Amino acid sequence: MSDRSDRPLSDRALGMHRNITRRDFLNGVALTAGAAMMPWHLFAAGDIDPEKSPDYYPPARTGLRGSHAGSFDAAHSLRDGTFWDAAGAPQDTGETYDLVIVGGGISGLSAAHFYRKTAGANARILILDNHDDFGGHAKRNEFQVGKRTLLGYGGTYSIESPEPYSAVAKGVIEELGIEVSSFPKYLDRDLYGSIGRVPKIFFDKETFGSDKLVDDPCPFPGGETYDLAVAGPDAWAHFLAEAPIAEQARKDVSRLCREKKNYLPGLTADQQEARLARISYAHFLTEMAGVHADVIRLYQAISQPLFGVGIEAVAALDAAETGYPGFSGMDVGPEGLSNERKYFFHFPDGNASIARLLVRKLIPDAMPGNAVTDVVTARANYAKLDEKNSALRIRLNSTAVRVKHAGDPLKATEVEVAYARGGKVYTVRGKHTILACWNMMIPYLCEDLPEAQKEALAFATKVPLLYTNVLLRNSSAFQKLVANSVYAPGGYHTHVDLDLPVSIGEYRCSRTPDEPTVVHMSKSPCHAGRPARDQHTAGRIELYNTTFETMERKIREQLARTLGPGGFDPARDILAITVNRWPHGYAYEYSSLWDKFVLEGGETPCEKARKTFGRIAIANCDAGARAYTDEAINQAWRAVGELKS
């Protein structure tokens, strides 16, 4: 990595010495400055309920978040077979519930909501989650600049799905008061256009021979920009003149994006689909569209935000259906819903607002306010989540480690759930249990499950992702460079976006270049050339083994090189960094390229995996092998419906 004078930027120039809210170190793992309040410190000091402290406020923590330190140790130790030796005998809390839910993501919260609707408001429900915050992947990042709060999404970005939302999922969204069709009211659609900011591509020296920011003439779905990813008026001229790739490659890009050509002439639509399902998008581009190798380098990462792998591991049919270039003259492609007709809503903290609205419904005292517009700025009261006298309790920092029927699974009237919290193990009992956690964890929890079901559950390994939010002093460099988003095929983070300008309730997004702003960066730690699931495994290990310090240096370098020509100074302009590390990110979605059963048919692993076992039902979006909020809700609905009466 180097600056424009070809010398590596020193740590000092990058601002690694700056006292931003970020890192301390514990066992080589970087923690935030807020780490002094991290639960394990409090647990260690003998505080059994850190959530009751008035300072307990996870959304404002910076540094390494997502699967944060302290959230996965018990689960990994269980996986490694070392947990029970070290744990000691569980202590019985004496607590009994109608329903114990493992997992406080949108699926677990929805399951509680559905159960209460049939069992009544007095039904006793306990939700356990291993993280210090609720919401699962739907996490909120807060930044404070003086008196102003700025928000970012730490995971789940929006209400949006390639499949239509089911009546059940829509029903929940409506019950929460979210009027999806009202989204345009909150979006300042013309803001970027009016200040002349457009999508860009950053060509890096290591991949393309020189560092250069060029207009993106044909921005693809997959970034986080809704319909604001509109190319600038001179984008094609700029790209064709300036992109540091072979002239033939530039022409090929123009042909792919602008010409309607059928690259499989003589085949029916079904035959085209069948052919494209069996080859990768990279193969399609090289062998059928005959593009120059530089086009592959340029497009390599366009699929990463959506699929978690590069174009060599994505089926050409999936690429066509997503709307990637090259298919407009063929009989395959996206359904082409216009944004007006799309079921889409983006809160400034993403679908964390859905999780927060669900919590408000379940435990009103924990989330002040009563409207969708005020939830965005509401400060959750974590002390209220787990109150002794409340019928519904959410217990954070608690990893379920064993879920077992009290007796014969076919006859038992209760399930015992053991969970680790603050270095100790406790048990509770429930008449029913819903596992709204991650499928691949379930075989370690439920030893009694049939082996074939355990195998099917274990198949659901997740897609690793990094969602980084960086608080900048202002966005003047974006303004000077006329950029609102940057695709960086060779970057550590491949996408750098200013969020959709959404103001809702009392929340005001950044509108002018001199205001502080949050820039969102995303990365899929993929390892091109291997089968998709092997890439995910390698990426997961990479994320667990990379220190925050390394990530911070890469973030600073990348922003310095991309925005430096616009006057950006990483040492001066970066005020805070929150890296949301998701080694277990998206639910794994089946691919015609890698999973034989997609083309051959038959029962899928998720169908085998989600079967209810005695009094234990399985929810979460792995149970539907779809990484979407609607699926998390659908599966919760199914699981609740399958509970034994």
Ligand SMILES: Cc1cc2nc3c(=O)[nH]c(=O)nc-3n(C[C@H](O)[C@H](O)[C@H](O)COP(=O)(O)OP(=O)(O)OC[C@H]3O[C@@H](n4cnc5c(N)ncnc54)[C@H](O)[C@@H]3O)c2cc1C
């Ligand atoms: C970075 C990212 C971006 C995404 N963006 C979108 C998007 O824009 N739109 C969309 O629809 N979907 C998106 N998704 C998919 C997202 O996963 C779903 O939308 C949904 O939030 C999943 O909800 P869930 O409850 O099924 O799972 P999760 O959110 O994963 O919740 C499960 C919870 O169970 C916990 N858990 C696991 N094991 C245990 C245990 N043993 N004990 C206690 N707790 C346990 C987990 O830690 C987690 O907190 C995104 C996912 C990621 C990772």
